[in-house]
Amino acid sequence: DAGVIQSPRHEVTEMGQEVTLRCKPISGHDYLFWYRQTMMRGLELLIYFNNNVPIDDSGMPEDRFSAKMPNASFSTLKIQPSEPRDSAVYFCASSFSRANSPLHFGNGTRLTVT
Amino acid sequence: RKEVEQDPGPFNVPEGATVAFNCTYSNSASQSFFWYRQDCRKEPKLLMSVYSSGNEDGRFTAQLNRASQYISLLIRDSKLSDSATYLCVAPQAANKLIFGTGTLLAVQP
Numbered sequence: 001d002a003g004v005i006q007s008p009r010h011e012v013t014e015m016g017q018e019v020t021l022r023c024k025p026i027s028g029h030d031y032l033f034w035y036r037q038t039m040m041r042g043l044e045l046l047i048y049f050n051n052n053v054p055i056d057d058s059g060m061p062e063d064r065f066s067a068k069m070p071n072a073s074f075s076t077l078k079i080q081p082s083e084p085r086d087s088a089v090y091f092c093a094s095s096f097s098r099a100n101s102p103l104h105f106g107n108g109t110r111l112t113v114t
Numbered sequence: 115r116k117e118v119e120q121d122p123g124p125f126n127v128p129e130g131a132t133v134a135f136n137c138t139y140s141n142s143a144s145q146s147f148f149w150y151r152q153d154c155r156k157e158p159k160l161l162m163s164v165y166s167s168g169n170e171d172g173r174f175t176a177q178l179n180r181a182s183q184y185i186s187l188l189i190r191d192s193k194l195s196d197s198a199t200y201l202c203v204a205p206q207a208a209n210k211l212i213f214g215t216g217t218l219l220a221v222q223p
Contacts, residue, residue, distance in 0.1 A: 031209055056207075107157055
């Protein structure tokens, strides 16, 4: 089992640039989550999908953030335009839909916006 | 009130000590709870699920108190390798898992 795969591991970009983060969930998992982690706020849930359909995007901070899941094995989180306050570690996680199913996290993408 | 609250610590304990963390949650309908461990600059990893009857895995014991809406984690005979941040997790809705900000544990030699 390859686990949840995220890319890139690190991203450094300038303010105003578009950033795209990628995630491949564990095969067979039907839930996919995007979290953001900062020292100040901890792990915040941004959005999650079930069977490729967005279920709850109430955690997405602004319209600059968007997420898609075109198929069961791929999701993207896009920030356009990026700002320095978006600097954080972005985690993707996946799980089964059965009760008490835990999340499995990817290694995360460390984003720095200068 | 935050949905999931934890004491951020740090908890500094000597090797061999017993340490306990509590975590409160606001959604009384929550059913599934977890403890995750996160090492510095790594992703969170599942430590253990928390069952209504409580559960134990080696030196680790997790308990759930529904009446007071908190979950606890007890670590016995602390090892240096237990140093990490411990995150508690509770659902806000089915499959929508919310994390606490974490409790930092530092086990000293």
